[in-house]
Amino acid sequence: MGIFKTRKNKKFSYTPRYFNNGEEGNPFEIKHKFDEYRKTVGGNTNLKTKLINALDDLKNNEDKEANRRILIIVAILVLIFLFIIDFDLSIFFK
Numbered sequence: 001m002g003i004f005k006t007r008k009n010k011k012f013s014y015t016p017r018y019f020n021n022g023e024e025g026n027p028f029e030i031k032h033k034f035d036e037y038r039k040t041v042g043g044n045t046n047l048k049t050k051l052i053n054a055l056d057d058l059k060n061n062e063d064k065e066a067n068r069r070i071l072i073i074v075a076i077l078v079l080i081f082l083f084i085i086d087f088d089l090s091i092f093f094k
Contacts (some may be wrong), residue, residue, distance in 0.1 A: 017092065061067060 058067070
């Protein structure tokens with residue numbers, strides 16, 4: 001009963017009566033369709049390990065257009081935020 005520990009879900013080894021195990025695997029297994037391509041999915045309970053894996057995934061990403069698109073979207077959102085709070089951009093152009 002730790003304060004900062006989360007409870008793990010219970011796992012049961014249920015197999016249906018008329019289930020053929022040789023076809024596709026377990027149909028009752030809940031898994032995202034992109035889990036086998038990600039490093040960050042799994043039993044990593046350490047926050048530092050998750051952050052390192054996510055940054056490594058971002059650096060080794062083959063799709064440079066997606067990274068550029070994300071940076072453009074973030075820049076536009078920052079400019080919209082600065083416009084909403086009436087930030088004076090003229091201090092950068094003196």
